[in-house]
Amino acid sequence: MxxxxxxxxxxxxxxxxxxxxxxxxxxxxxxxxxxxxxxxxxxxxxxxxxxxxxxxxxxxxxxxxxxxxxxxxxxxxxxxxxxxxxxxxxxxxxxxxxxxxxxxxxxxxxxxxxxxxxxxxxxxxxxxxxxxxxxxxxxxxxxxxxxxxxxxxxxxxxxxGESQLTNIRLESNLAARTVRITATLDSNCETTLAVSAQSFNSEETHAVDEGEFPVSPGLFSVDYVLGQNALLWSEGAPNLYNITLVLKDRDGHITDQQELIFGLKEFRAEGDKFTINGEKTFLRGKHDGLIFPLTGYAPTDVEEWVRILGISKSYGINHYRFHTCCPPEAAFTAADMLGIYMQPELPFWGTITEKTDDGHNQAEQDYLISEGYAILQAFGNHPSFVMMSLGNELWGSKAKIDSFLKDYKAFDKRILYTQGSNNHQWVPEILEHDDFFSGVRFSRERLFRGSYAMCDAPLGHVQTALPSTMKDYDDQIVPLDLLNGEKMEDTAGGEIQIQYGTEAKTVKADEASGEWIPHIPVVSHEIGQYATYPNFEEIEKYNGPLKAENFKIFRERLESNGLGHLAAKYFECSGQLAVACYKEELEAAFRSRRLAGFQLLDLQDFSGQGTALVGVLDAFMDSKGMISPEEWRTFCNDAVLLARFPKYNYVSGEPFDAHVELSCFRSGLQDTLELRWELTVDNGILAEGTTEVNVPAGTNYIDICDLEITLPVVDRMSTIVLSLSIQGTDIRKSYDLWIYPEKSGNMLEGIHVFDKLSSDAFALLEQGESVLLMPKPETLQNAVEGYYCTDFWCYPMFRSISESMNRPVPVGTMGLLIDNSHPVFHEFPTEEYSTYPWWNIVQHSKSIIMDEADRSWNPVVQTIDNFERNHKLSFLVECSVGAGNLLVCALDADKVSDTPEGRQFLSSLAGYMKSAAFKPQYKATVNELLELIK
CATH class of the missing domain: 2.60.120.260 (Galactose-binding domain-like)
Structure with a gap:
């Protein structure tokens, strides 16, 4: 033994x-x-x-x-x-x-x-x-x-002892309810293998009768029957067995004994979905780079991994993709216990070449392939290990990559394989031996995630499109014109420039098959990447070998610009915008009936690559206080309610139409579901109702009902909430909507409005008049473009990449910080952070850089800049000039006047300027204004 x-x-x-x-x-x-x-x-x-x-x-x-x-x-x-x-x-x-x-x-x-x-x-x-x-x-x-x-x-x-088992492999046979045990017997004689199994982590217990098998030295296989009442392993019911293998000599003496964890399951790719034990599942994935700031290395104890994976599961995650790495065995054991689908990845981020190619490194390729075999051998018995990738964003020979897939599949058919994560980014192609595809696009315009870097443009719908809940990726995955037999434009060929890691690189586009329709499950790669401002209170948590010197530098930069007192608000407000972006990003994935899952980047902050604070959890997997796991699960879970409607902003008395559906991959729901819906304002119910729907067996996308509601007549801007819930379950959803009183005519009538600092404007100010300065955004030099969405990943990394590729740099801002108690918002009530009434307004604006202005002069609405630049950015600022008062907003009023929210905002500005409350505290000189507004 x-x-x-x-x-x-x-x-x-x-x-x-x-x-x-x-x-x-x-x-x-x-x-x-x-x-x-x-x-x-x-x-x-x-x-x-x-x-x-x-x-x-x-x-x-x-x-x-x-x-x-x-x-x-x-x-x-x-x-x-x-x-x-x-x-x-x-x-x-x-x-x-x-x-x-x-x-x-x-x-x-x-x-x-x-x-x-x-x-x-x-x-x-x-x-x-x-x-x-x-x-x-x-x-x-x-x-x-x-x-x-x-x-x-x-x-x-x-x-x-004298006899031992090595290279043990456990393989499920779900149909027969058996486990095939393959191993090598190192011994000089025949011996007996006794096999027993006992469930250990489920409410229902199951002990399997011991079986004995005569085995000879060398490689052998035996099939051990678990029985028709065997417990199955899945995310919803991760039932596990301890399988004990005992070697006995002729006299019955034990010469070796080993115990392994086993889960009876079948994880397959069938059509455009993954299945677990014959039922379709949707991958709700998380990227992981093994970031552990307190130690600097990955934990190897099961308890810590149960804690970590348990946190992710509380946010609805059922899948982990490990970026160019494989976790220790404890991670797989914890995933076995919790029901997490694991995908390790070979430690490679580069180009696969043929022997005849320049720069070919055969030794490196041999090493990488050997690592894959070692990973399969070491961890392949874990039921949670269901997928494997050859690396991250690989380029090079598709034939060579496919040959690696073929060899792995011949070696171990228990695992589903993919060529890599987002391989051949601009000219991807499904290879013969791919079991599933992980990427971000099929061609330049066929996108299936919501956000991209500027150097990787076109940008996604979360970054550029009018907010709605209509977007899905079904037509990108299977375009209608391709279904009709029309071949779309082939963008392959020649050389292209790509983002390559944290830099840029020119690569050959290679031969590509043009537009194609995937026939295997499609998983969207590294979705999200919505940045938040640093939380400087986090610095004290780094009491291990890794220190947050980067955070200290960011804090010093902010303080040197006189903005240190706003750090906490920057963190909170950018975080709330990021959460809203993530909600739409994830809901678009759940609305996409041809998508098989997503891999989020990330639920937690990423400590490197410029410092990418893209998580709702920090690098320690602690909540950043932006959203509770319960609320996050309303749009990231095995069952997600969805309402499709074209916009968030409505006019008083306008019809509101929404289609309600359910994305459902949860076992055990009743055959009949009851939807309850409510439309409320200030805790009062405007409309309500219930709808029953029958759920056919095996259905994952359920169309529940259409709502047709006439919105109330209001005399002031109001926020209403659409609430949806499935009775008797935890499945719920809510959406904020905004209603505006009907307005017509010129909202700024009676206001002195100028688009530049003219002598006429200064003359009026000297006379004690109130003036609204609205420079045309395109005319301003000392300003930053209006951009509603928060920054992608992190500004310094993608600014550098864009510059090296000679492409536009990102805008780099992170939403608004709004003094919402200011009387200018009497008719435009708002949160402190960006919400959808601001989308059109921000998109048609610029924010003036006030770095050189007096530090006591503070904007009413400030645009949050990134931690590299730390500009003091004014969206809306006021001052007194001479005997008069000035309000400055670089907004294209003509463009926003076509929207109810734009008219309401302009009306609120006008109402404030006409009121006695318009008494700016800061007194600016003419020269200050001329220096500021160029």
Whole structure:
């Protein structure tokens, strides 16, 4: 039977930055498992990163670890292995004799040792975190878990008897309710394998009768019957078994015993959807780059991963895509327990080449493929491991990539494979051996996510389209003109410039098949990426090896511009806008009946690549206070209510029409559902009703009813709420709508309106008049373009990429900060942050840069700038000039006057300027204004 000697504890330590070799005696000690950075070994890192967290004790080079271990008599002479769960490049010595080297970044390093004599032996391990056999990805990046050096997870010597099982593979046969056990028997004689199974994590228990199988040395397979009442594994019911394998010799003595977790399931790609045990499921995915700021490396204990994955599941997530990395085994075990569909990815972000290509690196490709086999071998038994990707945004030979897929599928058919995540970004193509497709577009105009970087334009509908709930991607996935046999324009051929990691690159477009219709499940890649302003209170949470020096720099920049007092409001208001963007992004995915799922980037903040604070959770997986998990699940869950309507802003008494539907991938719902709907204002019910709908078996998209409601006549701008709920369930949804009183004519009648600072405007001000300055946005130089949506990913990274590609840089703003108690909003009540009444107004505006203005002169409505520029941006500002008063808003009034919200806003400005409340506190000079408004 297997016996282990735990090697955790104190080890001797020698740092060897210049790779001079082991110098004796050792000069330090360290507690393992752990990393040199976490233990604060070596010189302090003086470099401060702005684009990522700073590893305070970053060490890159070779590190030598050594310790003595005592082998008792009863273990002497047995088969022995050294097991190191997760590390970098290692070389092993035993008693000064070199044993070998291992280089896997994703899987344990296992060394077979000579049979040991009783007594004390010295184990020496050299770990090198330089010169990796691949360019790598998020396993070694400063942007994520850092390029740490050390050994994490289990460290042990494993001893076996005369017979042992190796390379054990468990394979479900759902139809037969059996598990096929394939393994290699290392033995000199035939023996008996006893198999038993016991469920352990479900309300219903199931113990399977033990089965015995005669097995011979070498590779063998046996089928163990679980029975027709076997419990199945899925996201909704992640039932697990402990399967115990016992080897017995002829005399009945146990020679080896191993226990594995098993889940009986069948995860397949069928048509345009994934199925779990024959039922369709929709992937609600999260990107993960193994960001753990308190340690700088991924945890290897199940409890921590249960906590982490449990948080994601509380936000409706059922799927994890690991970007260019594979998590430790504890992550798969926790996912088994919680019902999360896992997709690790090879650690590659580059180009796959043929041997005849310039720059071909056969050694790197061989290494990457071997990593894939190692991942499958190490973690493939976990029921949660259902998908695998060859890398992130790969380019190069499609034939070569497809050959890798073919080989993996021949090796392990339990997993669904994809060529990579968003491969050949502008000219994607489904390969012969793809099981599913992950990307962002099928061609330049066939987009199926809501946001893109400017360098990757065209932008998405969340960034550019009038807000509504009508958008889905069905016509992008299967265009009607393609269904009719018309071939659309082929944009392939020649060379194209692409975003490549955090830079730009020119690549060959390669031969492409033009427009095509996918015949396998389509998963939208890295959707979202809506940025929020930093929360500087978070800085104190970084009490591990990683320090938020970038946050400190951002805070200093803001304070140097005199805006430090607004940091908390910037964070809160940008966050509320980001949440609204995410809601529309996710709902568009759920409305898309031809889509198989999405992979969000991200539920949590991303610490690197310029510092991308795109999460509703921070990098620690703690809530940022923007939205509760319960509210998030109203638009991200296994059942999502959706109302389709064309706009959010309505005129008094206008008809409101909405189509209500349910995206439903939840098992166990009743055959008949009752929808309750309400339209409320100030807690009063304007209209209400119920509708019953029958749900045919196997239906995932349910059209419930059409609402046709005449909105009330109002005499002032009002917010109304459409609430939807399925009675007896947690399925609910709400939408804010806005109603405006009917207005006609010139909203600014009686107001002195100028589009430039003319002598006539100054003359009126000198006479004590009130003046509204509305410069045409296109005429302003000292201003930033109006843009309703918050910034994509992070401004510094994509500004740099856009500049290197000679493309327009992003606008880079993050919504509005509104002094909503100001009397200018008497007729235009508003939140402190951007809401849909502002969309048309902001899109036809510019915000004036007030960096050089007096710091006591503050806008009424300020546009939040990103943390790199930190401009003080005025959307609406007031001042007194001479004896008069001035209100400044760079808005195209003609364009917004066509909308009810625009007319209401202008009317509110006029009403304020005519009132006694129009008494600006700041007194500006003529020269100040001329310097400001250019």
């Amino acid at each position: 297997q016996t282990k000697i735990n090697l955790e504890g104190e080890w001797k330590l020698q740092l060897d930055e210049t790779k001079q070799g082991l110098t004796l005696p050792f000069t330090d000690v360290i507690t393992l498992p752990g990393t040199t950075s976490y233990a604060r070994k070596g010189p302090k890192n003086e470099e401060v990163l702005v684009s990522a967290l700073t590893d305070e004790y970053l060490f890159e080079g070779q590190v030598w670890f050594a310790r003595e271990v005592f082998i008792p008599d009863e273990l002497a002479g047995k088969a022995c292995y050294l097991f190191l769960e997760r590390t970098r490049l290692t070389t092993l010595w035993l008693d000064n004799t070199e044993i070998g080297s291992r280089n896997s970044l994703n899987t344990p390093h296992i060394y077979e040792l000579p049979k040991l004599q009783a007594g004390i032996h010295t184990i020496t391990v050299r770990v090198d975190n330089t010169d990796y056999p691949t360019k790598g990805g998020h396993l070694t990046s400063q942007d994520t878990q850092t390029n740490w050096n050390g050994i994490t997870g289990r460290m042990e010597l494993q001893f076996y």
